[in-house]
């Protein structure tokens with residue numbers, strides 16, 4: 001893979017380049033993404049070009065180090081403008097993270113450079129897996145061992161950042177083999193696989209979210225990320241959830257900024273509101289500090305470490321809802337216009353609270369971890 005190793009980009013350079021893409025390419029599209037469901041493909045490819053999807057991946061960086069905190073910061077910069085695009089970034093970062101954590105090097109060497117640069121775009125169909133492992137619902141995909149791979153059947157209701165030439169990571173149960181599971185990279189062009197547009201979404205319509213239908217899809221061994229799905233998720237879970245903070249931080253900060261912007265005009269009466277910008281900023285800054293400290297060690301697998309991440313994740317979902325409600329109340333009637341950022345942020349913030357792990361899921365997992373401690 002030496003030809004495809006990427007020189008690490010300094011933090012200032014990456015965040016400046018990300019901001020430039022937001023200003024030049026994304027800002028003019030945000031309302032269209034929200035109201036018409038435009039998929040920000042060019043923005044994602046440009047972000048890949050400046051290294052935004054490579055920072056947390058030691059396997060593709062020439063210095064062999066990883067900086068998950070920087071990946072979070074870049075995603076926050078984009079989510080500050082548009083959560084749909086920020087969520088697509090999370091999908092791309094996360095499928096890269098799965099490959100980083102692959103059991104064998106062949107699949108990583110082949111696919112990771114393409115994902116890290118956004119030459120190939122992709123996603124993650126792991127909501128069902130995480131809910132199944134938390135005993136919220138059964139696994140929806142079943143595989144059978146055959147010569148040279150597995151045949152997979154079933155469906156996933158919602159997977160984002162997909163297209164006919166995209167890939168995504170997902171996990172399937174092995175038929176008749178107890179609780180054995182397998183983690184795979186699925187090529188959307190596989191025979192028997194189809195993407196179905198079965199729903200339209202508020203706020204997230206631009207994320208190319210499809211139902212994924214598997215009808216006797218052959219997944220060759222070369223596309224297996226780990227033959228032990230449970231062991232894989234234990235390795236990858238911290239990074240997967242930590243990366244989601246990029247969405248939360250960007251969304252919350254934008255709500256605070258919006259409330260601050262109207263202070264000169266409305267501060268004399270907005271001071272009667274709850275969740276004032278300075279208070280929210282303090283809570284956000286504390287959370288960011290804690291997240292960045294945990295992000296220094298994303299390969300840690302202990303339950304105690306994961307519990308800390310889940311607690312912060314829960315707080316981020318709750319804070320996002322409070323911050324966006326506060327932005328609505330601070331900006332008043334202007335925020336209620338159809339193209340106004342405040343009402344868009346409100347709809348976006350609820351996604352942070354419901355995307356897996358959702359607030360209810362987090363509370364359940366934290367209860368189980370507390371009982372086991």
Ligand SMILES: Cc1cc2nc3c(=O)[nH]c(=O)nc-3n(C[C@H](O)[C@H](O)[C@H](O)COP(=O)(O)OP(=O)(O)OC[C@H]3O[C@@H](n4cnc5c(N)ncnc54)[C@H](O)[C@@H]3O)c2cc1C
Pocket residue numbers: 091123124125126127128131137157158159160161201204207209354355356358361
């Ligand atoms: C815009 C959008 C994008 C998403 N992108 C992804 C993604 O990229 N990858 C991913 O893994 N997940 C994705 N999800 C799913 C998401 O992470 C959550 O799982 C989902 O929002 C529901 O979570 P919940 O815990 O609130 O479950 P609940 O809403 O309580 O639902 C529990 C379960 O009931 C079933 N269910 C409910 N409604 C339906 C339906 N209409 N059709 C079929 N089954 C149904 C599903 O199994 C669901 O998980 C996406 C969801 C949305 C809305």
